[in-house]
């Protein structure tokens with residue numbers, strides 16, 4: 001019978017008939033896949049969780065239907081269709097579901113057995129949990145592959161309390177159940193990415209500024225020539241891994257430094273990184289200092305900017321064909337991603353490098369350096385540093401919903417100090433070359449810190465902020 005689903009009565013009748021069909025298929029014809037549909041029907045349409053739980057439970061135990069074991073496992077975990085949650089019983093259902101080859105059930109069993117934290121009531125059994133995760137990943141569950149990536153990336157400590165997720169250096173002498181293995185980590189990340197886990201794909205973009213062109217940072221490099229709706233980025237993207245984490249490197253000014261700051265296609269650079277799946281961008285920048293305490297050779301994790309540039313394309317929302325639609329009024333406080341900044345701060349601290357956790361960069365148009373009067377004015381404005389590239393890069397990264405942070409290397413005192421000559425390009429490059437290892441180490445370690453994080457809510461928050469800032473959506 002055909003239903004006119006625009007008519008309310010007919011929709012009701014259709015839904016009732018659906019229930020009758022499912023009951024018939026389940027109870028009379030004894031088809032497990034239809035019983036599972038009946039459970040879904042009772043849950044989603046009837047909101048009768050008690051009955052749904054009974055159907056899922058019997059379909060799991062009597063008919064060995066893995067998907068229903070996963071469902072009843074989840075019900076048991078959170079206390080749906082029963083009085084309260086029970087982790088131990090939930091695990092039994094997940095294990096059954098896994099036995100019946102349901103990858104989601106293997107994933108949940110693996111997670112429960114390897115989880116730590118105050119809410120966990122199941123004794124930790126990492127080897128058993130690992131096997132469940134592995135079975136799930138082998139059956140192409142992207143989440144399971146991503147968890148295995150995380151396990152191999154950092155290693156799984158015997159005593160979790162001894163492990164410091166923010167300081168890899170401090171974990172060197174602790175005992176591990178699974179030892180860190182970057183090659184294995186990469187294989188699992190690769191598989192998770194291929195299966196569509198967005199956070200596992202080439203996920204950390206690195207924009208190398210003046211003097212930062214060290215491709216030896218990367219293992220297994222591949223050059224990728226890409227184009228975007230906003231034109232071509234400054235150079236090819238170099239994809240590879242840093243200690244097992246998929247990353248992409250881009251030279252901000254091109255590998256031959258062929259683009260001066262006002263000619264860099266910042267939009268194409270950021271878009272290209274986003275296009276290949278980056279969720280984060282970590283950048284370096286050579287900067288002059290505007291205050292005595294920020295000394296040449298110091299690192300600064302930028303947290304704000306003053307924009308003195310002009311004529312640069314500083315939004316994706318300008319109706320470019322293939323670009324996003326609408327008008328975007330994005331707040332700039334905070335301008336940089338706090339989580340990515342913290343990862344850099346953690347890295348600089350752990351290495352013992354002289355650094356400043358905050359700093360405001362005055363971004364000038366260039367290519368000339370500031371006059372003395374300008375430099376003195378920038379000081380009065382409260383700037384700590386001066387450079388030519390942070391705007392619009394940070395703005396565009398934020399518009400693209402990416403997590404962006406920049407480590408500035410102080411190369412000079414600009415030209416505000418009494419009795420001192422003005423900054424020169426040779427001074428900047430020489431100072432950067434002398435200290436480039438510090439910037440590279442901070443990037444390398446920050447990549448590890450970010451990749452080991454499991455709470456990725458902040459990445460969704462970046463995207464939601466952009467959605468909420470768009471007017472005139474089509």
Ligand SMILES: CSC[C@H]1O[C@H](OP(=O)(O)O)[C@H](O)[C@@H]1O
Pocket residue numbers: 208209210211252253261284285286287366387388389390425428429
């Ligand atoms: C080479 S001197 C001026 C130049 O250095 C900085 O470049 P980047 O930010 O790409 O490291 C500064 O912003 C100027 O563009």
Ligand SMILES: Nc1ncnc2[nH]cnc12
Pocket residue numbers: 286287288289364369370386387388411412413414415423428
């Ligand atoms: N003094 C300065 N002014 C602008 N950009 C710079 N990059 C490095 N030093 C700089």
